[in-house]
Amino acid sequence: MREGARLVALGTPDRADRASRLASISTSMGIPCSIASSQRDEEFDSFDQGAIDWKLQMRAAHWMVNSSSMITFGQSPSMAWSASMTFAELEGCRNVMIVDLPPDREMISKSWGRVIGKVRQIHVLFFTEDATEAISGIEKIAKEELLSDVRKRTMIPIVCSYSENDNTARVSHALGSFEVKMTDDEGGLEWLAGFLNALPLSGPGINGLRAAASWK
Secondary structure, eight states: OOOOOOEEEEOOTTOOSHHHHHHHHHHHTTOOEEEEOOOTTSOGGGOOGGGOOHHHHTTTOSEEEEEGGGGGGOHHHHHHHHHHHHHHHHHTOEEEEEEOOOSSGGGHHHHHHHHHTTGGGEEEEEEOHHHHHHHHHHHTOOGGGHHHHHHHHHOOSEEEEEETTTTEEEEEETTEEEEEEOSSOOOHHHHHHHHHHHGGGSOSHHHHHHHHHTOO
């Protein structure tokens, strides 16, 4: 795959979170990535998040990737989550937010509320399949209308999701909404990795977005 963008992710030490998994998938595709986390001798929920050199991490990076569930792992991860997006703005790096279900599913309202508080800083919002259903319930919006409704209400430039049942990517943006049927059995994070890599290369407007969304 042709290199289009470098990614930075905030991840857990075991790399089991969605942002770390996206970075791992991107690396396997030949996309340069780095993961910021705690040191080996630190507890993740209380690690020294101020020691992360975000300016260095984001050097030449196009995307800063976070997952909404990160804020449920403790005060330090939550603070790092917020700081990463602020530094991304300062460094000209665009923020990607993966909206997923936290380990404690009762925390979904809290994590979604924190995302809503950061909409001004987010450029790409991606819903996992299970989070789509959960957020639809919270917002009392039909799943089929969630992407377009969230985009209109928040003005986030790109709101998207991927259905692994029918291998279909769904994208909502300022020019409308569209679906792209992928030819292979892609996972949602695999599709997102390719989409993020292709976006800087695909050109402006609806045709560019469609090309990036069908990157295979």
